[in-house]
Amino acid sequence: MWCNVESIKEFINAEKPSDYYERLLAELSALNREYHPFNLINEGLGKHGAFPFSTKANICVKGFETTAGSKMLKDYIPPFNATAVERMFGAGHFTFMGETNMDEFGFGTFGLNTETPARNAFDSDFVAGGSSSGAAVATATLKYHVAIAESTGGSIATPAALNGVVGFTPTYGAVSRYGLIDYANSLDKIGVMSRSSADSRLVFDVIRGIDKYDTTCSAAEITCSGRSTLFTVKELMEHTDPAIKSEFGRLLDKLGRDYEIREISVEALSKAIEPYYIIAMAEASTNLAKYNGYKYGFQYPETNLKYNDFFTEARSEFGMEAKRRIILGTFIRSESVKEKYYTKALSVRGMIIREMSKVLRDGYIISPALPIPTPKVSEAERLSPTQNYAMDIFTIPPNLGGFPHITFPYGKKSGMPIGAQLITSQFNDYSLFEFVEKWEEGFSMQYRHNLGSI
Amino acid sequence: MEEKELERLLKTSRLKASESEKKLIRADVSEIISFFDRISLVDTEEKPAYHPTDVQSRLREDEVLPFQDVELMKKGRKMHNGYFVGPRL
Amino acid sequence: MKIGLEVHVALPTKSKLFCSCSNGEPELPNTNICPICMGFPGSKPMLNKGAVSSALGIAKALKCRVSGSISFVRKVYFYPDLPKSYQITQMEGAIGHGGSLEIEGKSIRIRRIQIEEDPAQLIREGALTLIDFNRSGTPLVEIVTEPDINSEEELRSFIANLRSILYYLGVDINREIKADLNISISEVRVEVKNVTGIKSLTEAAKFEIMRQEELLKNKMEIARETRGYNEKSRSTESLREKETDEEYGYIYEPDLTSFGTEGIPFSEAVFISVVSKELAEGTGVNSKTISEMTMLDRHTLSIISRLKERYSVRSIIHGIQRMKKYAPEEESEAAIEKIIRLVEEGKEVTKEMVLDAAAGRKISVNYSAVGSEEIADMVEKFLKENPEMLSEYRKNRKTANLIISRIATENRLNPKDVAKKVGELLDRYASS
Numbered sequence: 009m010w011c012n013v014e015s016i017k018e019f020i021n022a023e024k025p026s027d028y029y030e031r032l033l034a035e036l037s038a039l040n041r042e043y044h045p046f047n048l049i050n051e052g053l054g055k056h057g058a059f060p061f062s063t064k065a066n067i068c069v070k071g072f073e074t075t076a077g078s079k080m081l082k083d084y085i086p087p088f089n090a091t092a093v094e095r096m097f098g099a100g101h102f103t104f105m106g107e108t109n110m111d112e113f114g115f116g117t118f119g120l121n122t123e124t125p126a127r128n129a130f131d132s133d134f135v136a137g138g139s140s141s142g143a144a145v146a147t148a149t150l151k152y153h154v155a156i157a158e159s160t161g162g163s164i165a166t167p168a169a170l171n172g173v174v175g176f177t178p179t180y181g182a183v184s185r186y187g188l189i190d191y192a193n194s195l196d197k198i199g200v201m202s203r204s205s206a207d208s209r210l211v212f213d214v215i216r217g218i219d220k221y222d223t224t225c226s227a228a229e230i231t232c233s234g235r236s237t238l239f240t241v242k243e244l245m246e247h248t249d250p251a252i253k254s255e256f257g258r259l260l261d262k263l264g265r266d267y268e269i270r271e272i273s274v275e276a277l278s279k280a281i282e283p284y285y286i287i288a289m290a291e292a293s294t295n296l297a298k299y300n301g302y303k304y305g306f307q308y309p310e311t312n313l314k315y316n317d318f319f320t321e322a323r324s325e326f327g328m329e330a331k332r333r334i335i336l337g338t339f340i341r342s343e344s345v346k347e348k349y350y351t352k353a354l355s356v357r358g359m360i361i362r363e364m365s366k367v368l369r370d371g372y373i374i375s376p377a378l379p380i381p382t383p384k385v386s387e388a389e390r391l392s393p394t395q396n397y398a399m400d401i402f403t404i405p406p407n408l409g410g411f412p413h414i415t416f417p418y419g420k421k422s423g424m425p426i427g428a429q430l431i432t433s434q435f436n437d438y439s440l441f442e443f444v445e446k447w448e449e450g451f452s453m454q455y456r457h458n459l460g461s462i
Numbered sequence: 463m464e465e466k467e468l469e470r471l472l473k474t475s476r477l478k479a480s481e482s483e484k485k486l487i488r489a490d491v492s493e494i495i496s497f498f499d500r501i502s503l504v505d506t507e508e509k510p511a512y513h514p515t516d517v518q519s520r521l522r523e524d525e526v527l528p529f530q531d532v533e534l535m536k537k538g539r540k541m542h543n544g545y546f547v548g549p550r551l
Numbered sequence: 552m553k554i555g556l557e558v559h560v561a562l563p564t565k566s567k568l569f570c571s572c573s574n575g576e577p578e579l580p581n582t583n584i585c586p587i588c589m590g591f592p593g594s595k596p597m598l599n600k601g602a603v604s605s606a607l608g609i610a611k612a613l614k615c616r617v618s619g620s621i622s623f624v625r626k627v628y629f630y631p632d633l634p635k636s637y638q639i640t641q642m643e644g645a646i647g648h649g650g651s652l653e654i655e656g657k658s659i660r661i662r663r664i665q666i667e668e669d670p671a672q673l674i675r676e677g678a679l680t681l682i683d684f685n686r687s688g689t690p691l692v693e694i695v696t697e698p699d700i701n702s703e704e705e706l707r708s709f710i711a712n713l714r715s716i717l718y719y720l721g722v723d724i725n726r727e728i729k730a731d732l733n734i735s736i737s738e739v740r741v742e743v744k745n746v747t748g749i750k751s752l753t754e755a756a757k758f759e760i761m762r763q764e765e766l767l768k769n770k771m772e773i774a775r776e777t778r779g780y781n782e783k784s785r786s787t788e789s790l791r792e793k794e795t796d797e798e799y800g801y802i803y804e805p806d807l808t809s810f811g812t813e814g815i816p817f818s819e820a821v822f823i824s825v826v827s828k829e830l831a832e833g834t835g836v837n838s839k840t841i842s843e844m845t846m847l848d849r850h851t852l853s854i855i856s857r858l859k860e861r862y863s864v865r866s867i868i869h870g871i872q873r874m875k876k877y878a879p880e881e882e883s884e885a886a887i888e889k890i891i892r893l894v895e896e897g898k899e900v901t902k903e904m905v906l907d908a909a910a911g912r913k914i915s916v917n918y919s920a921v922g923s924e925e926i927a928d929m930v931e932k933f934l935k936e937n938p939e940m941l942s943e944y945r946k947n948r949k950t951a952n953l954i955i956s957r958i959a960t961e962n963r964l965n966p967k968d969v970a971k972k973v974g975e976l977l978d979r980y981a982s983s
Contacts, residue, residue, distance in 0.1 A: 067593075068592070068593045070531075070534075074592075076592070081592065083538065084592070085534075085537070085538075086586075086591070086592070086593065087531045087534035087535050087537075087586060087591070088531065088586055088591075088593075090593060179515060180513070180514045180515050181513075181515050181517055185595065186593065186594075186595055187593040187594075188593055189592040189593045190592070190593070192805075193595075193805035193806050194512060194513050194514065194805040195514075220520070220522065220597065221595060221597065222595055222806075223517070223519070223520055223595065223596070223597060223598065223806060223807050223808060224513060224517050224805075224806065224807075224808065226515060226517060226518075227518070228515075279500075279501075279504050282497065282498050282500050282501045283501060285494075285498070286498055286501065290802055291802065291805055293475065293627075293800075294625050294627050294636075294637050294800070294802060297475070297627055297629065297635070297636030297637055298590050298592070298634065298635045298636045298637075300476065300629065300636065302540075302547075302548055302549055302631070303539075303546075303589075303590070303634065304591060304592065305592075307538075307539075307540070311540070311547065311549055311550065312550060312678075313549060313550065314549070314550050314551070315548070315549040315550060315551060315629070315630070315631055315680075316476065316629065318549035318550070319476040319549070319629050320476045320477065320478050321478070323475075323476050323477055323478075324477070324478055326477070331477055331479070331487070332487065332490055332491065332494075334475050334477060335468070335471045335472065335475060335477065335487065335491060336491060336494060336495070338471050338474050338475045338800060339467075339471055339491075339495070340498075341627070341800030341801070341802055342798075342800060343800075348501075348502065349498055349501065350802065351510055352501050352502070352504075353501060354510030354511055354512060355506050355507075355508045355509065355510050355511075356501060356504050356506055356508070357510075357511045357514065358506075358508035358509055358510060358511035359504075359506045359508040361511055361514055362508070392490070392493065393490050393493070393494055394493055394494060394497045397494075397497070408514065409514050410513070410514025410515045411514075434514075434515050435515075474798050474800070476629050510803075512803045512805060512808075513805070513808065517808045518808070519808045519809060519810040519811060521598055521599070521600035521603065521810065521815075522566075522571070522597040522598060522599055522600060523600060523601075524564050524565050524566055524599050524600055524601025524602070524604075525565060525566060525571060526565050526566050526571055526572070526573045527566075527571035528571075528572065528573065528583075528585075529572065529584065529585030529586070532581075532582065532584055532585075535584065535585075535586065535589060535591070536581070542676070542679060542681060543580075543681075544579055544580045544581055545580050545581065545674065545681035545682060545683055546581065546681070546682040546683075546684070547679055547680065547681060547682075548631035548673070548680040548681070548682045549631055549680060550678070550680055551631070551673065551675065551680050
């Protein structure tokens, strides 16, 4: 399993100085002060020369404070490992580097919804993307490292694209969610970020597969069925910034040498954002009900208060976006409007899955990852909630439908990396790696930082 | 969104907000619900998809496998004679 | 007067509903716990096959329509005993719908039977609220009836009959039945929550009915509310504001799928009342007495359930008793059935015969070698010594069987031979 992956093999075989990990940790601490990719760095990194991996802060690591980017989980130390983490440790060749920064509970497109947001690895004035912001920045700044991350609506695809790394989101159910601190249970997926497609594939093979602890985890076989056509969807491309459109057009020209490029109309895909947020918020509002200040994480001190007041006081530790989503989710679940929003959203989801499956039988869907150039932090902060939601136009359809997708870097615009997203049929995950591996033969990303270079 | 409705939602979800926060939340939430309302324009007879992929159901055998780290779950928590201490009833 | 019940019953499984913690009652608090039943972040439920099996048995015993596929929902509310702040329970995807339970001359409709998890246990000690999560995640079944119960007697009957079925299905009825009552004598429905045991349930109903009648008599309004039952004062009292459906905000449980019920084994129930009735017919003793005296155990009931089409209940019970007496360790169905067949044929079952059956040997039935004249004498002697038997016979012809059986047993005779002589002699005597 190890031997055919270049960077990991390279790393294992290389002569490393005896204080390699010590120095790496020191460099990392310094970098963390400017870009904040890590919420927690494991000072015990480096056992037996193993290859570093990080986990997004919503993935439970036994014995390490896991907060999901929220004050409500301050000081929470899980008594168990997420299955994906258990499998990484079980593989024997990985060493745990730490937990990466994220939007609180996964609520965000730019990584800004947390106390100390991560900054883009190419320019700290710019957003890192979210919600797996830290994972992307860590991957873009560390030479030898892989990140276990998570996506609900695009939380791997977007930050990976904005930081010039590969971001792989598997088919829903391919990787066990046990130990993943839930945002939306029918939408969450654990995935991988790395500098090369091959590294992501290797880690995917370590963590994926049936797990008795997650009833929604699938035993289905993962295929590698290549396609020769790349579809662009007219309705999605419509609202893309012209600068991005033009760069993306140049990518299509290059890919046109090996693939047939076709523009198609799939109206259903333009209707994905509303049902996505409706389902996500409904489920999230129930998942966040368990945080009420006396069980795990933040312990609200005034135990003399009557329980309802106690809960209300404790839950004021949630950030604004989390509060908004809880309120909206609770609204959607109200008996009087449930049919209109929740049930309808589930039907629309079914329709979108059907439409997308048909298209994906005949080719991949390709698109940019973000419809605008990477914004500065100050610009993104001014966006309204619905303007934020609209940024997910490309990433929501595959996430809503549980389709595997991968983002890969294909260039730079004004010094900032740009990425494209490729989607394929459910359980056809391997073909995505095959595509990107081929692309990597003719393209390699130049990173600003390369911590841990030997 | 009406003030009364926001109050009800805050109460149901055990959240609180200052008067100025409530104004902001009401504006945001109203805008977002209008955004959600667009879903009524979609015409479909499709069955609700509770999961995006076909998940086969799996049942667990009825056997006892005790959790090995019970003490870890009690670390840092208020305990009293082996009981967890909770908020006042 | 209309009474409906929501009865909560703990299922007799080895492990909890969604995790592999033991479903027992350990001595020390917070020892049977894990991240799943504690609702730790990232934990997820795994549905217990045994719980589905047990719930299926109950649904079928209560004559419910069992869905081919079941599913779960989240019921959201905030209380210190609810670790996830939602309870995983069932609604439309519930395991059984539209059943019934017979009580004397009436059918009480069962609206729904659903599987759900129990919250933790709360204990008040002074100013402290103490929580024991051992109970959290216990598998429960909630049995919801229509408001078809119209009197205290019917309430008592319903609970007694329900208890026997549950007892048979392995439910520990020493863990008292807990129920919520819905009581109304007008259109206003009042709920009395968390009442435990037959005695409290009937007293709560009695008090509540009186309270509502009193209010009506004085032309006062009956409030639609939730009340609790106070065991000490034997009265119902107002409780906190009841959450309405609007606020539970049910959604489909997305950590679980829908589960098929085909091919899941389940236990069949036999109604003790049916067993008692049959025994009573055979012996002439009141069926209520039989029921109280019989104390049939689950093993016996299981065998009755399987063989009642082929043998009489009395033979089955007698056969099992013989088996237990001489070969208590024997569990083989084939062996037990051999013995039951002998009993049904009217033969006396000896120790040797039981041991033969248990060892799988051919059973030798030893009859005394006795001539037909001698048999006639024995019959005559018997009838002289037991004149009341003759009187019984004159009233009820079926008594002949009893007479044959007794003579054959006392004298170790082949009942077939005895029957012939008894038939002749009884005809002669009865007509005189």
